[in-house]
Amino acid sequence: MSQEDASLEARLEEQAEFEPPESFVDQANVTDPGIYEEFEENWPECWERAADLLSWDEEYDAVLEDGDAPFYEWFTGGKLNASYNCLDRHVAEGRADNTAIEWEGELGETRSYTYEELLDEVEAFAATLRDLGVEEDDIVTLYMPMVPELPIAMLACARIGAPHSVVFAGFSADALATRMNSADSEYLVTADGYYRRGDALDHISKTNEGLEGVEHEVSDVVVVDRLGDDLEHDLADNQHDYDELVAEHEGASVEPVSRDAEDMLFLMYTSGTTGKPKGVKHTTGGYLAYTAWTSHTVLDIEADDTYWCSADIGWITGHSYIVYGPMALGTTTVMYEGTPDYPDKDRMWEIVEQNEVDIFYTAPTAIRAFMKWGSQYPEQHDLSSLRLLGTVGEPINPRAWKWYYKHIGGEECPIVDTWWQTETGGMMITTLPGINTMKPGSAGPPLPGIDARVVDAQGEEVDAGQAGYVTVNNPWPGMLRTLYDNDERFIEEYWEEYSDADVDEWVYFPEDGAKIDDDDYITILGRVDDVINVSGHRLGTMEIESAVVGVEGVAEAAVVGGDHDVKGEAVYVYAIPEDGYEDQEEELIEKSEEAILDSIGPIARPEEIIFTPELPKTRSGKIMRRLLEDIASGNELGNTSTLRNPEIVDEIADQVSSD
Numbered sequence: 335m336s337q338e339d340a341s342l343e344a345r346l347e348e349q350a351e352f353e354p355p356e357s358f359v360d361q362a363n364v365t366d367p368g369i370y371e372e373f374e375e376n377w378p379e380c381w382e383r384a385a386d387l388l389s390w391d392e393e394y395d396a397v398l399e400d401g402d403a404p405f406y407e408w409f410t411g412g413k414l415n416a417s418y419n420c421l422d423r424h425v426a427e428g429r430a431d432n433t434a435i436e437w438e439g440e441l442g443e444t445r446s447y448t449y450e451e452l453l454d455e456v457e458a459f460a461a462t463l464r465d466l467g468v469e470e471d472d473i474v475t476l477y478m479p480m481v482p483e484l485p486i487a488m489l490a491c492a493r494i495g496a497p498h499s500v501v502f503a504g505f506s507a508d509a510l511a512t513r514m515n516s517a518d519s520e521y522l523v524t525a526d527g528y529y530r531r532g533d534a535l536d537h538i539s540k541t542n543e544g545l546e547g548v549e550h551e552v553s554d555v556v557v558v559d560r561l562g563d564d565l566e567h568d569l570a571d572n573q574h575d576y577d578e579l580v581a582e583h584e585g586a587s588v589e590p591v592s593r594d595a596e597d598m599l600f601l602m603y604t605s606g607t608t609g610k611p612k613g614v615k616h617t618t619g620g621y622l623a624y625t626a627w628t629s630h631t632v633l634d635i636e637a638d639d640t641y642w643c644s645a646d647i648g649w650i651t652g653h654s655y656i657v658y659g660p661m662a663l664g665t666t667t668v669m670y671e672g673t674p675d676y677p678d679k680d681r682m683w684e685i686v687e688q689n690e691v692d693i694f695y696t697a698p699t700a701i702r703a704f705m706k707w708g709s710q711y712p713e714q715h716d717l718s719s720l721r722l723l724g725t726v727g728e729p730i731n732p733r734a735w736k737w738y739y740k741h742i743g744g745e746e747c748p749i750v751d752t753w754w755q756t757e758t759g760g761m762m763i764t765t766l767p768g769i770n771t772m773k774p775g776s777a778g779p780p781l782p783g784i785d786a787r788v789v790d791a792q793g794e795e796v797d798a799g800q801a802g803y804v805t806v807n808n809p810w811p812g813m814l815r816t817l818y819d820n821d822e823r824f825i826e827e828y829w830e831e832y833s834d835a836d837v838d839e840w841v842y843f844p845e846d847g848a849k850i851d852d853d854d855y856i857t858i859l860g861r862v863d864d865v866i867n868v869s870g871h872r873l874g875t876m877e878i879e880s881a882v883v884g885v886e887g888v889a890e891a892a893v894v895g896g897d898h899d900v901k902g903e904a905v906y907v908y909a910i911p912e913d914g915y916e917d918q919e920e921e922l923i924e925k926s927e928e929a930i931l932d933s934i935g936p937i938a939r940p941e942e943i944i945f946t947p948e949l950p951k952t953r954s955g956k957i958m959r960r961l962l963e964d965i966a967s968g969n970e971l972g973n974t975s976t977l978r979n980p981e982i983v984d985e986i987a988d989q990v991s992s993d
Contacts, residue, residue, distance in 0.1 A: 352739070352772040354748040358721060362768025364631045369766070373782035380783050381408070381811050384627035385619070388662065389423045390414045391592040394619070398809065404829045404840040405816060406809040407596050408620035415590035416599055416622050417460075417493035420661035421453040422590065429637065433666040436640070437482050438685050440529035440672030445482055449664070452486070454585075459483075460490040461586035462579045466554045468521055470495035470591060473601060475519040477510055477541060479503040479528035480671045483558045483576060484647050485657045487523045492599060492618075495591035499601040499613075502648025503528065504952060504978075507540045509611075511547030513603050516613055517818065518550060523576075525558040527565050530978075531676045534564040542570070595619025601818055602650055604756040612827070613818030614756050621759045624812030625659035628760040632750050632781070633693055634722050634767055635665050642668035643695040643726075644682070650756040651726055654812075655695060659760070674700060679707040683715040694742070695724035699890075699956070701734045706889030706912050709741040717742060722767055724750045727956075729858045731880040735774035753777040753858050755844055757828065759812030762786060763804075763856050775880070776857040784810055788850040793832045793841070801849040801859060801874075805832055806842040813842070847874055866895035867903050873938050875959075881933035882907055882926045882943075887915035891926075892949050892957045896941065896966025904941035905930075906966040908986065911945055919945045942966075944989060948982045950974070965990055 359365055373380040378398040385394065394412030424432065430450035437445040447455065468474060474491050476498050478484040484500070491498040499517050501510050503525075514522070522545070527537040538557060545552055557569060558576040569575065593599075599618045603611040629635045633655070641660050645651035647669075660667045668689055674682050682704075686694060704712070723743050725735075730751055739749055748767035754760055763786055765771075765778035772778075780786035785807040788796050796802040817824040832841035847859040860876030867873075875893040882891040891909040898904035907930075911922060923943045930938050950958040964971050965987045974980035 359768050365768040369782045384623035387626040408811045409595040412595040413592045417489045418590040424449045424664040436668045438670045455486050456489045457588045458580045458583045460493040460588040461583040468496050472496045473517045473519045474521045475499045477501045477524045493590050497598040507544035510544030514548045520553045523556045525560045527561040534561045538567050593618045614814045620811035624760045625654045626662040629659035637664040639692040640666045641693045642691045680711040683712045687715040690719040693722045697727040698730040701738050702890040705737050723747045726752050731883045732774035751777045757814045776855045779854045788848045798852045804846045804848045881929040885925045894963045907940045907943040950983050
């Protein structure tokens, strides 16, 4: 490292706040700090700003109906179509030749769709679905990898008023069956397979296994041929080749069905405390308006941008910020099928350079991997097109934030650290990049119009510097409306903890811990249930992980609780060293323990710190902490089939047992 670089690193390490560059502020979509006061004084009518970003078939009568709270209704009386808002209107407004989707395949192949071309594809598949018998309000399940046919299918469903239920392609056959049974879905769109690290993965066999567990008759299955000659398979009698069906309907014209603002746009199943997935219901008007508004204000998206969210569409981030939000604004959205390190660790930056990406939105998990691999990979590419960076999915520790800011943004790109959930539909707590100071590690203040607070167990707001629980004290347009066919569970899981139904005061509780500072910036500490109870003391795993990852030489860490004869539960740390630090394990263990003691105190002293080349992760990149808990407690290891690296579990277990 040069003396200049070392000086820069030292300055960044000490810096606690960062201002957005003037060059960014000069062109930002939102630059007036008065927006916070305006939204507060003009609530809920302030959300007309979000609705104005859309085209309505019939204007709404009221912004918010709260007479049946917490079953709130937004933009009641209004009618619109999500597919029309994401496609037709851009074509009609002269942007037919603008690129809608830039797709990058795992093997290096590319596909590009203009808005007019994408509209043609969506209309052809919408006609196909109707021909198969799909009617308005039928739920269509989409079990697909990251190929363009997935957003095409989503928008085709929206066009004919059929809600979609996307199941992440990495989920198991049982997960598919469970979700189709819950939704009573009779139609499925899937693919024969996809590529990972150059290998062809058989998806159709897993699909067929899942279909065997569906308890009702499945009328039709449409299969996208992604693998071509790399996989030969026979289709069952009710299974159809996607390309053949679409070819039969090429040139079809399908008028978008006018949907009530409160009609369901899609179901998204998410994990629940009972182990049974919850079907989160999102509606057409409020959800689409909110994702468009947050894409405009937080991600600063304009129609002439090239924008890349690296999430999978199988998760809510991909729904809101690959498909619906960006495409409602008419921008170019980038899709990538593969992994960040294939064929080499510079793959992401190669895509940024080739497509001249303006805005890049990714997860802290990925950023920590980039750090581990080293800055030499982004340095191989011209990233000067970037003007805004974002993070999503979990809190980001300050060290990773600063690495991202320096090595990817060149200290010229604001970073929006966004907190939200499947249930919220869109971003809730984050900075507005043209207005707010950035504080690494802190998501930021609640967005305008969002009354998010940090409270104690009794629901009283905590003082600055103290930890508590996040609550949201008024509704917002992107919120879930209920859990599918389970209104009772909807109230129990999200509203009972802090609400007073007797006086009709409803408070949404997302089950996240947080702390707040003097500037009302909120730092998310992780899920309330991500807690280790050591000798009666409740310790947040996220806080311990942040301490460990703050150690130079540590790329990533996962903290779990394990059974202990004396303490009841003890702290176990699993960590990955950065490249070049693999032979300094003893020193890293010592420094990690010191960091925990300095940050939290002796009560958090770990029982064991294990350094390993990898952590067990799902195909979406989430750490499978349950398996690490099993290892720590000496339990029989559970199912590893959903992992992208199942072999590492046994390696870690062997390492623990030999210590």
